[in-house]
Amino acid sequence: MMTARRFLGSLVVLAGLFLLFNLLVHQLSRGSLPRKLLRAIRSAPDTELAAIGNSLVEAGFNPGEFSRGWSQDGSNIRAFNAGLGSTGPVEHYLVGRQILRYQPHSQRIVYGYFDFQLTDDGRGPLSEVFANRSISLIYEPDVAAGYLFTNGWSERFFPWLARLPVFVERGSIWAKVERQRRWFGDLGLPRSDSNHFGRAEDFRYLETSTPEDFQEKCRGAQAQRRPITPAVDALFREADGHGVRIYVVEMPMTRRHRDRTYDSDAWRNYNDYLLPLLAQYHAVVISAGDWVPDELFADPLHLGPAGAVEFSHRLGSAIRTLENQRSPGPAEKAR
Amino acid sequence: MIFDTFSYFLLFLLPAALLFRGVAPSFRAPVISLFGAAFFIYFSLTTVGGVAGAFCLGLFLWEALVSRFYRPGSALCLLGIVQALVILFVFKYWNFTAGLVAGPGTSWRWTGAFLPLGISFFTFEFIHYARDRRENRTEAGGFWEYLAFILFFPTMVAGPIKRYQDFLPTLRSPTRDWANDFERGCTRILAGLAKKFVVADCMTSLTQHLNATDIARAERWILPFWLLAYAVKIYFDFSAYSDIAIGSARLFGMKVKENFDWPYAREDITSFWRHWHMSLTRWLTDYVFIPLGGSRVATGRIYFNVLATFLVSGLWHGAGLNFVVWGLWHGAALCVHRWWTGLRGDCVPSTPVRWINWGLTMTVVTLGWAWFTMDLPTALLFYKRLFLG
Amino acid sequence: MNWLLRLKHWLEFLGGATDAVPRSFNGPGGWVLLAVWWMALVGLITLFCRQASKFIYIDF
Structure with a gap:
């Protein structure tokens, strides 16, 4: 028979076990990607240029090749890839804050974007803050909370959850289960290509469903006078405040994606609409959407290693040329 | 959610x-x-x-x-x-x-439904x-x-x-025994959540392929496993939901009647329905089957009543022709079982026969889930590939 | 078939579906075992909750 005393005793034992479980998870998750990135940022204090963004930057930015592209006239630059897959503007802002704090020589930031990353608000439910997005739980949860949610309840709850390693790190542990689950799910089906970001075909789903929808979204953003995403705004504002030059780079896309989306007046008008918004941070916009041929892509979205070399070299060269020409003023567009 | x-x-x-x-x-x-x-x-x-x-x-x-x-x-x-x-x-x-x-394309459609x-x-x-x-x-x-x-x-x-x-x-x-209620209630809720997350949601990696594109390109041998996975998923999903509901009520000191009682262990379709979504089966029995005359009418009319009740059950589950077919599928299975029971009489089956009965019941139930989870053309494609290759 | 009935009873107890405590669980350390079982469930829930999908019957 369960008495009140026994029940409370069970609760106390459960609390103790839960504490142990958290300690165990904390130990096991030391090698998770967000923590590795944090360590990498802190161990590269000499960095002069950092690239921030999601998997497009992680896969596409090759620091060595960027430096080679930059150093055509003999000068040198130490570049750093702070891109991380499955992250959004809030995580980019937090990574940017780490860079401003621990890489004091970083005088330039490259911010890679695609589609509506600069104006989509991206707020969502607590359950979406997962896997690599747990940067928000690891780095500065108090800062992140203000940009992540639509409801105040999650916002207040979030910093408390950040103290629970099982919540913070559940993504890195789940990733192992998910791999088995995918293997299980693929049984009996033709083999599908995948890379370390996931199944290649899945990235098609990230695209807006039709060209018409995409163009409508471009027009909608202008009609609604959408501001720069609050987290990106905060990142750029702080970087600008530190005297850091900001390069906003439209990341390379496949011919198919460009045909369906970027090669339209709607997208061009949307980009023109963004220019004055970005001018307040003295940012330079670089359109690299068509820099890399399709065969150098690893999947419908990400550059392969050769594509990363091609893109990074050209980007290094382009930024160097820009800086040689003049010191960047209000937002301008370069190709 | x-x-x-x-x-x-x-x-x-x-x-x-x-x-x-x-x-x-x-x-x-x-x-x-x-x-x-x-x-x-x-x-x-x-x-x-x-x-x-x-x-x-x-x-x-x-x-x-x-x-x-x-x-x-x-x-x-x-x-x-x-x-x-x-x-x-x-x-x-x-x-x-x-x-x-x-x-x-009718203009009668309620677009904001x-x-x-x-x-x-x-x-x-x-x-x-x-x-x-x-x-x-x-x-x-x-x-x-x-x-x-x-x-x-x-x-x-x-x-x-x-x-x-x-x-x-x-x-x-x-009940005033709060310690017992909270202990049993919390255990029930935790078990329900674990059933949902660990078993039901893991089955999604297989059941997500129950669509026309994947059915057409899959190897034939995997198809029964996908359907079996759906059978597992829907049981663990819905019984988990009932576990959480019943466990939650227990925290108030209130007891809500059970909704599932080992339905997949049953040896005939009638027994399956007495132990699957029991609250709905009882409701349909009391408010559809019995008002139609129940089983105190002529044999043909009983079969009609069973079919009509399960037609209502199918429609209740969803506004779609596939749900109508699913309801009639089970109604027909119950009619066949009723007819067979009448023919066989009250003899007690041996253990091997009981295993065969169980296998047949599971086969009927599992095959029926195809109508439940796919629209009609997709379900027909599934059966075509499953049985004809 | 006795073992099957015992297994059923155990599962129902561990699932919170019955109040009848299995004999081997009713000892002095039963409440500790219960806490261990809760922890196992909490651990599984935490690790697997990411893929959470809608309950099927919510849409009905």
Whole structure:
């Protein structure tokens, strides 16, 4: 028979076990990607240029090749890839804050974007803050909370959850289960290509469903006078405040994606609409959407290693040329 | 959703259960009603229905008011039943019927259609109360008691479908053994969540392929496994939901009747339906099968009654032709079983025969899930590939 | 078939579906075992909750 005393005793034992479980998870998750990135940022204090963004930057930015592209006239630059897959503007802002704090020589930031990353608000439910997005739980949860949610309840709850390693790190542990689950799910089906970001075909789903929808979204953003995403705004504002030059780079896309989306007046008008918004941070916009041929892509979205070399070299060269020409003023567009 | 959110446990379940146990008996029903109303509004706004869905709380208030006039033998009870059916029809079946009658492109379609939270379940409870009041099978109870019955949030969204006769005594005298209730209730809730996350959701990696594209390109040998995975998924998903609902009620000191009792261990389809979604089966038996004449009519008419009852069951599960076929599939299986039982008599089967019976029952149930989870053309494609290659 | 019935009873107890405590669970350390079982469930829930999908019957 369960008495009140026994029940409370069970609760106390459960609390103790839960504490142990958290300690165990904390130990096991030391090698998770967000923590590795944090360590990498802190161990590269000499960095002069950092690239921030999601998997497009992680896969596409090759620091060595960027430096080679930059150093055509003999000068040198130490570049750093702070891109991380499955992250959004809030995580980019937090990574940017780490860079401003621990890489004091970083005088330039490259911010890679695609589609509506600069104006989509991206707020969502607590359950979406997962896997690599747990940067928000690891780095500065108090800062992140203000940009992540639509409801105040999650916002207040979030910093408390950040103290629970099982919540913070559940993504890195789940990733192992998910791999088995995918293997299980693929049984009996033709083999599908995948890379370390996931199944290649899945990235098609990230695209807006039709060209018409995409163009409508471009027009909608202008009609609604959408501001720069609050987290990106905060990142750029702080970087600008530190005297850091900001390069906003439209990341390379496949011919198919460009045909369906970027090669339209709607997208061009949307980009023109963004220019004055970005001018307040003295940012330079670089359109690299068509820099890399399709065969150098690893999947419908990400550059392969050769594509990363091609893109990074050209980007290094382009930024160097820009800086040689003049010191960047209000937002301008370069190709 | 809902039962797997922090909001459910921290904003609704725990505060409501603790308050319910703390207040004077006369305030218990208002506590449940107010938390139920807040629950309905919150989850309508955050999950389904939106603002319009939240306004559907008015349906509960209207029902609670109207139900005060239900008397044994009164025609108002019949009006109450019609009213509940109209609500269900408008929200759930309007577009389906319009599409069937006037074609898919008809202007009769309700473009802003939405499903109020738990409509299939709460309308069945409305009908049960109206019918049982008319037949004088239940007492009227007070306004707040009836409101607490229809707004009892652990069972509001997906059952188990309650009976007022069962609910009232447990509302009036909940158990006072809070330690035992909390221990059993929490265990039930945790087990339910684990069943859902660990088993049901893991099966999704297989069941997500039950679509025309994947069925067409898959190797044939995997198809039965996908369907079997769906059988596992739906059982663990829905029984987990019932576990959480029943466990949640337990925190209030209230006992809600079981909804599942090892259905996949049953050796015939009749027994399967007595142990699968038991609250619905009992409801259909009492409010569809028996009013149609039940089994006290001529043999042919019994078969008709069984088919009609399962047609209603199929339609209740969804406004789609595939659900109609699923209902008739099970209705037909029950008719065959009834015919076979009559032929065989009361002989006790040997162990091997019992295993064969179990295998046959599982085969019928599992094959039936194809109609449940896929639209008609996809289900037909699935069967074609499964049996003909 | 006795073991099957015992297994059923155990599963129902561990699932919170019955109040009848299995004999081997009713000892002095039963409440500790219960806490261990809760922890196992909490651990599984935490690790698997990411893929959470809607409950099927919510849409009905």
